[in-house]
Amino acid sequence: MTPRIANYHKAAPDVINGMLAFEKAVTNSGLEKSLIELVKMRASQINGCAFCLDMHSKDARANGETEARLYLLNAWHESPLYSDRERAALAWCEALTLVAETHAPDAAYEQLAAQFTEAEQVKLTMLIGAINSWNRLAIGMRAVHPV
Numbered sequence: 162m163t164p165r166i167a168n169y170h171k172a173a174p175d176v177i178n179g180m181l182a183f184e185k186a187v188t189n190s191g192l193e194k195s196l197i198e199l200v201k202m203r204a205s206q207i208n209g210c211a212f213c214l215d216m217h218s219k220d221a222r223a224n225g226e227t228e229a230r231l232y233l234l235n236a237w238h239e240s241p242l243y244s245d246r247e248r249a250a251l252a253w254c255e256a257l258t259l260v261a262e263t264h265a266p267d268a269a270y271e272q273l274a275a276q277f278t279e280a281e282q283v284k285l286t287m288l289i290g291a292i293n294s295w296n297r298l299a300i301g302m303r304a305v306h307p308v
Contacts, residue, residue: 166302180294181224186292191282199234199247200254200285201292206235207258210296215306249276250285257289 179283188197198221205213219232233240237251256269263269273282277294298304 162303164303164305167178167203169302180196180291183287184291184295187284192281192284192288192289194306195221195226196247197288198226199230199243200250200288202234203237203251203254204258204283204289204292205296206306208300210292211225211293212306213296213298229270246276249273253285254289257286258293261275265292 166172182291197264198217201217202221205217221231222228227242230242233242234251235250237243243251250271253273256263257267273285277285
């Protein structure tokens with residue numbers, strides 16, 4: 162695969178700097194680092210973003226995530242390895258990543274509201290928006306992960 166634009170930052174520094182500031186705000190918002198990485202991984206799995214999966218699997222491991230939880234993330238519904246809070250976040254992540262299909266169903270929101278404060282709901286929703294934007298940039302520009 163050949164990248165379409167090899168250096169996004171050089172091509173549009175103001176926009177990328179803005180996105181980096183947004184990313185920093187959501188990742189430093191107070192949500193658990195492990196939860197943040199699981200959400201980034203799950204959205205990237207759904208979107209099929211190899212570049213982001215490579216990056217976030219490494220970040221998750223560096224933050225202490227286990228191999229088993231990373232391997233089973235695509236089947237989190239069937240695994241007891243995830244907490245109720247993580248399950249709520251993953252369900253919300255799936256609902257918003259696939260929003261054209263799901264329309265953010267009430268059941269997913271109710272699960273979210275049972276585990277997250279209103280402020281955390283906004284932070285998580287913005288995190289999901291951020292990773293989906295990064296996925297679209299990486300996929301659209303054919304970013305190649307390190308080999």
